Amino acid sequence: MFTGIVEELGEITAVEDSGDTARLRVRGPVVTGDAKHGDSIAVNGVCLTVVEVDGDEFTVDVVHETLERTSLAKVEVGRGVNLERAMAANGRFGGHVMQGHVDGTGVFLHRDADDLTHFAFPPQLGRYIVEKGSIAIDGVSLTVASVSPEELTVALIPTTLSLTTLGRTEPGDVVNLEVDVLAKYVEKQTADRASSLAVDNGGGKEDG
Missing domain, CATH: 2.40.30.20 (Elongation Factor Tu (Ef-tu); domain 3)
Incomplete structure (x- = not known):
């Protein structure tokens, strides 16, 4: 982890x-x-x-x-x-849970006048990305500042810009994205539950 x-x-x-x-x-x-x-x-x-x-x-x-x-x-x-x-079992937990399993790639777009950095992401990842939620961009744990259907913003502090690749990224550069694994588990459990209820309700119906 x-x-x-x-x-x-x-x-x-x-x-x-x-x-x-x-x-x-x-x-x-x-x-x-x-x-x-x-x-x-x-x-x-x-x-x-x-x-x-x-x-x-x-x-x-x-x-x-x-x-x-x-x-x-x-x-x-x-x-x-x-x-x-990989984090040691007795290590300090400073970011968020990450597996190192990339969900897709995004594209660095630009930094705006409010010092927010904009990235485009694949539409299929949108359901896992929420405002104030966690996301990893090129392995950096970040908090989503805002999100639209195909674009997100994050606020990068000077330390992050100087000590990671995100300070060297140019518009058009491809970045690795890993969404919050907890969101994926919740989605699967909810889908499984909905499917189970649908089967149960369908089995209980009578013709006529």
């Missing part, structure tokens, strides 16, 4: 493209401090498994499914990435 509190701004140092998969080498002195083979590290909000650690760099494999669904398909050498290790 992750919380969306970015530990450091890392850098992609190598990309090996194998067609359906890719191998990334990432520099991150903080997250490699105690990292080992098999550990989970979120890279721009994507939970990836450490293959090897070499000094202050670690290597991860990115499968086809992840390349298809996230911005990592277009990552390049020299690109900054947000890094967070």
